[in-house]
Amino acid sequence: MEKVAEILTEASAEVVEPRFRALAAGEVMEKSPGDLVTVADREAEVIITRRLRELLPVPVVGEEAVAADPSLARALHTEPACWLVDPVDGTANFVAGRPDFAVMVSLIRDGEAVAAWIWQPMTRTAYAAELGAGAWRDGQRLTHAPAADSPEKWRGSMKPWFLTKDVFPGLRDRVHAFGQVTGGRRAAGVEYPQVADGDLDFLVYWRTLPWDHAPGSLLVRETGGVSARLDGTPYRADPPGGEDGLLVAGDPETWERTRAILLGLPD
Numbered sequence: 008m009e010k011v012a013e014i015l016t017e018a019s020a021e022v023v024e025p026r027f028r029a030l031a032a033g034e035v036m037e038k039s040p041g042d043l044v045t046v047a048d049r050e051a052e053v054i055i056t057r058r059l060r061e062l063l064p065v066p067v068v069g070e071e072a073v074a075a076d077p078s079l080a081r082a083l084h085t086e087p088a089c090w091l092v093d094p095v096d097g098t099a100n101f102v103a104g105r106p107d108f109a110v111m112v113s114l115i116r117d118g119e120a121v122a123a124w125i126w127q128p129m130t131r132t133a134y135a136a137e138l139g140a141g142a143w144r145d146g147q148r149l150t151h152a153p154a155a156d157s158p159e160k161w162r163g164s165m166k167p168w169f170l171t172k173d174v175f176p177g178l179r180d181r182v183h184a185f186g187q188v189t190g191g192r193r194a195a196g197v198e199y200p201q202v203a204d205g206d207l208d209f210l211v212y213w214r215t216l217p218w219d220h221a222p223g224s225l226l227v228r229e230t231g232g233v234s235a236r237l238d239g240t241p242y243r244a245d246p247p248g249g250e251d252g253l254l255v256a257g258d259p260e261t262w263e264r265t266r267a268i269l270l271g272l273p274d
Contacts, residue, residue, distance in 0.1 A: 051094035080246035097194025109196025123222035164191035199223025
């Protein structure tokens with residue numbers, strides 16, 4: 008666990024942090040319209056990939072490698088174990104000079120995250136989780152207190168720009184049942200730790216790329232929370248494809264009640 012954390016912090020220090028608010032012309036590109044990538048993303052992934060393979064020689068599914076060759080993501084289903092890498096989560100924030108970004112890795116076995124690491128360079132905060140063993144922030148075990156008893160006091164995050172018109176009819180009215188719902192921090196590596204730390208009660212996603220969600224989902228689950236599809240199916244690190252929503256909450260009761268409110272079901 009400690010060795011992977013070192014790999015992330017060292018790669019970040021070498022090629023990511025020196026370019027924060029210092030990207031040169033030509034160092035920011037688009038993979039697709041609105042989907043940014045920088046030289047820091049690509050160089051960090053190369054370093055992390057090489058060092059992870061030295062640590063455990065299994066396939067590495069990296070976000071930027073998959074952008075170049077989508078077939079690489081099949082390893083999440085076909086290989087008994089693989090590494091999953093997001094070299095700069097929150098690239099748009101990184102490009103804009105906002106500090107909400109992270110470097111993330113998870114170890115996947117048979118489609119399930121069994122270990123996860125999140126490094127937030129600008130706050131120098133490290134999160135880690137191991138399946139069945141717990142979760143930690145800067146080496147201190149994380150525990151999570153139950154949410155307030157009333158949804159009117161709950162705080163959540165939702166990504167409305169990925170929701171289609173036929174998803175959650177009446178959603179805009181239902182979110183008023185909660186105390187506060189924002190559009191989030193545009194970085195899963197920042198948002199999931201907010202749930203693990205108790206700063207947020209729930210998250211709602213529609214687009215669920217595996218490198219974005221596998222690390223944080225394990226982190227939240229290991230603090231007693233839930234990360235599951237809207238039908239109750241536990242989250243798994245599936246290759247990019249069909250999107251059917253993801254609801255994350257700090258404890259099972261909050262998950263159930265949030266789902267009922269969002270879907271317009273009896274509470």
